[in-house]
Amino acid sequence: xxxxxxGGTSGIGLATAKILAxxxxxxxxxxxxxxxxxxxxALLPKGVGGQCVNAANVVDQKAFLTATGxxxxxxxxxxxxxxxxxxxxxxxxxxxQGFEExxxxxxxxxxxxxxxxSENASVTFITAVSGHARFPGIxxxxxxxxxxxxxxxxxxxxxxxxxxxxxSPGAIDTPWWSFLPESTRGETFQQYAQMTPVRxxxxxEDVAGVVGEVIxxxxxxxxxxTVDGGLGL
Ligand SMILES: NC(=O)c1ccc[n+]([C@@H]2O[C@H](COP(=O)([O-])OP(=O)(O)OC[C@H]3O[C@@H](n4cnc5c(N)ncnc54)[C@H](OP(=O)(O)O)[C@@H]3O)[C@@H](O)[C@H]2O)c1
Numbered sequence: 001x002x003x004x005x006x007g008g009t010s011g012i013g014l015a016t017a018k019i020l021a022x023x024x025x026x027x028x029x030x031x032x033x034x035x036x037x038x039x040x041x042a043l044l045p046k047g048v049g050g051q052c053v054n055a056a057n058v059v060d061q062k063a064f065l066t067a068t069g070x071x072x073x074x075x076x077x078x079x080x081x082x083x084x085x086x087x088x089x090x091x092x093x094x095x096x097q098g099f100e101e102x103x104x105x106x107x108x109x110x111x112x113x114x115x116x117x118s119e120n121a122s123v124t125f126i127t128a129v130s131g132h133a134r135f136p137g138i139x140x141x142x143x144x145x146x147x148x149x150x151x152x153x154x155x156x157x158x159x160x161x162x163x164x165x166x167x168s169p170g171a172i173d174t175p176w177w178s179f180l181p182e183s184t185r186g187e188t189f190q191q192y193a194q195m196t197p198v199r200x201x202x203x204x205e206d207v208a209g210v211v212g213e214v215i216x217x218x219x220x221x222x223x224x225x226t227v228d229g230g231l232g233l
Contacts, residue, residue: 002026003215004071006055006109007078009033009040011174012126015204016075016211021045023212028068030055031078055105062112071116073215076106077126081179083140095140103144107151114159122163122215125152126207127224129170133232135195149224156222163221165214170228171195172202197230 003020007013008029021027021044028049031037037050053064055078065071079102082094106125117123130138131145149166156164171192177185189201196202210227214220226232 001072002068002070003028003073003075004068004113005029005075005077006053007031007076007126009036009050011077011176012169012172012204012207012211013075013077014040014043015208016077017044017048019205019208019212020215021048025073030064055109056100058108058112061109065113065116069116070118071113072118072121074110074113074117074121074123075126075211075215076109076124078102078105079126079128079144081141081176083144084137085140086137087139090140095143098141098144099147103147106148110155117159117162119161120163120218122165122218122221123155123159124211124214125149125164125166126211127166127168129168129226129228129232131168132224132226133228152224153222160221163218165220165222166224167207167211167214168224168226168228169207170202170226170231172204172207174204192231195231196228197233200229202227202229 003025005013005017008017009031017027017029030051030053032054034052037052041050051064053060055061083098110123125148127148128145130142131149152164152166193200207227
């Protein structure tokens with residue numbers, strides 16, 4: 001089984017790569033930063049492949065897919081923080097960029113990958129609980145993730161028998177949060193832990209394990225599976 005993880009050099013994508021590679025899958029990870037890629041590959045079992053590809057560069061992304069060939073499972077785990085914050089302060093340029101960096105990239109990669117997906121392939125978007133939760137500060141980023149989640153059941157029908165799902169995380173301790181200064185990050189994590197009924201931040205492995213299940217279980221399609229410790233309740 002060949003798995004491509006776009007955004008696999010860090011956080012949730014990296015943890016997913018580890019679980020799947022340890023399970024015997026052929027795994028290929030991508031990311032933009034060569035140093036991050038090198039560090040990620042050093043943490044993964046031998047044989048995991050990797051390439052520096054900026055998914056926003058359509059030519060490079062297509063060339064990568066062509067060179068990769070047949071794909072059994074595609075995991076889309078890239079996206080930034082832009083669009084996060086209270087509505088009164090929302091910078092619409094940032095929100096537009098947020099859509100570019102996640103919503104449009106996930107769908108563009110999937111469209112470009114279609115010719116290479118094997119008949120029983122699966123596609124898993126990593127979205128976010130903001131896409132369907134209701135608390136202040138997530139109107140913008142929630143719109144990005146909610147828009148992706150809306151496409152999931154529709155694509156599952158259009159692309160059948162290819163399976164299409166999303167795994168929707170709550171607050172997870174990954175480098176995604178590096179937009180916050182280190183001095184305040186711990187406090188923010190504590191606040192999220194208090195807002196979360198299981199009383200902790202998530203770990204990337206909490207999400208990666210579910211991604212692995214979704215990939216392996218050929219009877220799951222069209223679903224958005226929330227892994228948030230109850231944050232979105
Ligand atoms: N962490 C959370 O609390 C949380 C919560 C809910 C949802 N999520 C979502 O989960 C997904 C994964 O997040 P994470 O926490 O694992 O973040 P992360 O640790 O920052 O990982 C993001 C990955 O995407 C890659 N990437 C970003 N833009 C790219 C591009 N244009 N082309 C290729 N690769 C790109 C990054 O590598 P390079 O920087 O080298 O390109 C990195 O490998 C994101 O969509 C995020 O919105 C995260």
